[in-house]
Amino acid sequence: MAGASSSLTSPVTEEEITLTVKWSGKEYTVRVCGDDSVAELKRRICQLTNVLPKRQKLLYPKIGSKLADDSTLLSTLPLKSSLKMTMIGTVEDDIIVDQVDAPEIVDDFEIGQDEVVDIKDKEVNKQKLKRRIELRNPCREGKKLLVLDIDYTLFDHRSTAENPLELMRPYLHEFLSAVYAEYDIIIWSATSMKWVELKMGQLGVLTNPSYKITALLDHLAMITVQSDSRGIFDCKPLGLIWAHFPEFYSSKNTIMFDDLRRNFVMNPQNGLTIKPFRKAHANRDSDRELVKLTQYLLAIADLDDISILDHKKWEFYDEANVKRRRHT
Incomplete structure (x- = not known):
């Protein structure tokens, strides 16, 4: 599944951001807003993959540890739709x-x-x-x-x-x-x-x-x-x-x-x-x-x-x- 064809400026300021997230051999299109936080991005990824936010590790070129902070606003990160984000995480089997x-x-x-x-x-x-x-x-x-x-x-x-x-x-x-x-x-x-x-x-x-x-x-x-x-x-x-x-x-x-x-x-x-x-x-x-x-x-x-x-x-x-x- 491919991401949006148009590129996003850096930092992201648009109201809606379209990202491509790779996980477990598949690609997912995730739509969020520039004023969303990393926590909101993780929730959207969870909706697509069933990997709970606390189990997700997000990897993105040259961003480093900023994606580890759930409070970071996406508008402060140099995100581009032409690059793919990788998510590492496991689906929970034991909900209790x-x-x-x-x-x-x-x-x-x-x-x-x-x-x-x-x-x-x-x-x-x-x-x-x-x-x-x-x-x-x-x-x-x-x-x-x-x-x-x-x-x-x-x-x-x-x-x-x-x-x-x-x-x-x-x-x-x-x-x-x-x-x-x-x-x-x-x-x-x-x-x-x-x-x-x-x-x-x-x-x-x-x-x-x-x-x-x-x-x-x-x-x-x-x-x-x-x-x-x-x-x-x-x-x-x-x-x-x-x-x-x-x-x-x-x-x-x-x-x-x-x-x-x-x-x-x-x-x-x-x-x-x-x-x-x-x-x-x-x-x-x-x-x-x-x-x-x-x-x-x-x-x-x-x-x-x-x-x-x-x-x-x-x-x-x-x-x-x-x-x-x-x-x-």
Whole structure:
């Protein structure tokens, strides 16, 4: 498979870059943007080859170690479509081992409100929202949307157990069954689709008769953004979902649960930071986070615009006061 015929200037400044990547005796055409990072390039390569980004080593003439830094922007590298990049890496066979070995993200952070808006509104980020969604069930007219993370939100992926059900967050099925009356449900994980389907299947989420999952998204649907104060990091842009289903979902009827605030930096008014579920064996008898969140979701379900709420204060939400303010 050949790369694009036109050559790119050095450094790359075009909005879209077409590269040829050689791996395992084959050539792949990879399209990215100049403002993408090396991490985003690796995700695109993963989409074509199934080699996870952390298993990839990229080799390119005269660039050296710069491709080893995931935060490096492609626009700073002398990339040319006439040259071929080589990728060395192995496809993961044991997805469970992959998740246990994955580095744990504990350094979450707050971003100033002005900077949040700047990241959200940058045109280059909007152009990156064309990613894949695995639709499993039809969207339902008149329903709000709940977007859920997996690791530490629904499942303790760090603890060991003979049965995955031992690591499931308490009241998960009761939670999903109750909120399904008012919300369509989408699962969005920062891991691979294989991992998403495996864990949700093992927990019985994909086959439960009391609710249906509308769609699944994985790390390939995430984008890399740059913050002046916090550098480059990945996040989950809800605009991707709204663009795919504009007749059903918008900022007014969508809420996302994630244990990392950075994941909804492009849509801060739609994010709720859930308490992480860790050390399942010690905490599963006392964790009632999903019970309380069920009450919150059902209490706000009749609001025309849930983005006006301060989800940071969800535990103190007073339904009666909000209704009074709406009718004043």
